[in-house]
Amino acid sequence: MYHVKRGETMSNKIIPIWNSDGSCAEESENKTFCMAPWSHTYISPQAERRMCCASREEHSFQKQYIDATNDEKYGEIKESKTLADDFNPVSLEEHWNSPYMKDIRKKLMAGERISQCDVCNDDILSISSYRKWFTGVLFRDKIQEAFDNTDDDGHTTMPVISFDYRYSNLCNFKCRMCGEQLSSSWEAEKKKNNMWSIEQQPFMQKDVKKKMTSFQTEVVEPEFRDAISKGIVEEIYWVGGEPLMYDIHWWALEEMVKNGSAKNCHLRYNSNLSRTEFKGQKLFDYLPQFKDWLMCASIDGTGDIVEFIRKGIVWEEWLKNFKEGLAAPGGKDKMLFDLTITGPGMFSIKDLFDLSLELDVRIETKIMFAFHPDIIFSPFAWPKHILTRKIDELLEYIEPRATQKQSTLVNTLHEMRNRPSFEEEYPEEFEQGKKNGKGYQDRLDSIRDEKITIADIYKADDELYEWWMNDERTPNET
Secondary structure (H helix, E strand, C coil), X not given: CCCCCCCCXXXXXXXXXXXXXXCECCCCCCCCCCCHHHHEEEECCCCCEECCCCCCCCCCCCCXXXXXXXXXXXXXXXXXXXXXXXXXXXXXXXXXXXXHHXXXXXXXXXXXXXXXXXXXXXXXXXXXCHHHHHHHHHCHHXXXXXXXXXXXXXXXXXXXXXXXXXXXXXXXXXXXXXXXXXXXHHHHHHHHCCCCCCCCCHHHCHHHHHHHHHHHHHHHHHHHHHHHHHCCCCEEEECCCCHHHCHHHHHHHHHHHHHCHHHHCEEEEEECCCCCEECCEEHHHHHHHCCEEEEEEECCCCHHHHHHHEECCCHHHHHHHHHHHHHCCCHHHCEEEEEEECCHHHHCHHHHHHHHHHHCCEEEEEECCCCCCCCCCCHHHCCHHHHHHHHHHHHHHHCCCCCHHHHHHHHHHHHHHHCCCHHHHCCCCHHHHHHHHHHHHHHHHHHCCCCCCHHHHHCCCHHHHHHHHHCCCCCCCC
16 A cells, blocks of 8 residues: 555545645645545445445436446346346445445546546535535545555555445335435335336335345345444434434434444434434434534425425424424534425525524525426426526525525525526427426326415416416326
């Protein structure tokens, strides 16, 4: 192993220079390096492993969860006879120093830009850079250690100390911008109403589901429990499904407090905050005992609108749970609104903004984007001139009143204004996509007992309502 000092190069290794504010220095020769492949591991509810939840890898959409080892990623090709045979997840031990991961590390140490990291490279989806979090903030003091403990071929002796393990899609909500991959309630609804297919959702097939559940229980959970018991975990990102419904979440909190490792561990949550207790264990009694914690409480509107968007939420109960977190020691700085901007949600942003001012809490914002034009729930599905007008109305109200805690919302609205609409981005596919998307939303309206519909929400804007109502629909069958 070579020992390379900050800013120096050796054997095609370039150590990046990071500032104390978590940003990569302008003079750094290596601006692509990320600590995630030396510290962090991710697994989806369907047992797909990636560098992190934002990485773009070969299996990254609907069919990502099948054929996990049926390619050159792990140096082997497996023949399959059934769909369940195609599901070949790998253990952490197999993954961590696989040919694939070693190649990633080798390229990042050389300062190469890799496509897997495009979300951070290009700021896709308007989320805070994971690279900045892992490299500039959380594990900044371990960069030298990473280079010192990694061979030229990318093999590292550094252990995983940061986990984003999503043990299943267990969730009690059916948020409109989500789906069956991340919500068991969505999955149940789609099965009940024959809105799925093996081709589109292979992980819902009975034999695959059984194999997947066994793998999570027999391999994934023991991996995590072992790391917790050894006291080596320095960060956990609790996501789901809904992480507060995972039994293992509550076990981990209790165990880490007992073995003393809680004081060395950061906790991050992305939660629907529908529950804060489990079998007498109270969430906000545990969290102050950890080194640090952050609760990104998912909320995309207020009142009837959010109850429409996030099917299953009870607005007043959610607000009560959020205020409980605010009252916890240090909670004022650790509770935030995690807003995903949707089309219907555009009509509730003003109220949510006002609430953030009243409670003096931060809003973190991301856009419901899409990679094909039938995701009609996204605001980018709107005609561009309507979206621009609505954004301008919001900015006129929000921008003069915003504090630093709402700056991300302001910046995101400006960014949205400058992005192309689906009609501009997908000129050949948009009309059919619009028909498909509206048909799909109509189908959901017909099978859910909603107080309001998209049409009811869009009545607040005559031009948008006319656009929503007057177009043809493609009847949705699956």
